[in-house]
Amino acid sequence: MNLFERLYDEQEDVKVQFIGFTTEKARYDFGIVYTNMFFGKPLVVCMQTGRSTLMCAEEAENVEDIMKVFQIHCEDEAKDLSLFFSKKLPTMSFEAQY
Template identity: 60%
Template structure:
């Protein structure tokens, strides 16, 4: 008898973008993984802390959520990150297999 029930086991070629930037509040380094999984939400990884989240444009507008998930020091920092994500997250699913 299996100790677990497999929910999914998928492989795909994913597009990954690494972005580093500096603002008035600090330095940020993110990896953004575009995938067909998770209803088209990209996986965003903070390269400094290892914290990650699936983020949609709607999620990027929620400053409290951004502050909590990325362990940001202030709401001003969350606002800067929100602006970055709103300008850099896709509005539609990116076709990770055809874009290089």
């Protein structure tokens, strides 16, 4: 019996960038995986908590989403991350697939 329908099974060599930095209130350590999968949107991983998301520069401008994804309770901290990711991540201009 075949329980799963395979949607994709890809392998690629990717660029990974590890970035550690501090703000006035916190320290952050992130891994950013640049891949051709997911329309080229990078995978951003918090190395401290393991929380991750696919994110482009435009999405990084949404402070509320940053707070939810990385479970940040201080809006000022989320704004700092938003500013950092808005400058660091590539921009994407595509229409939603779904």
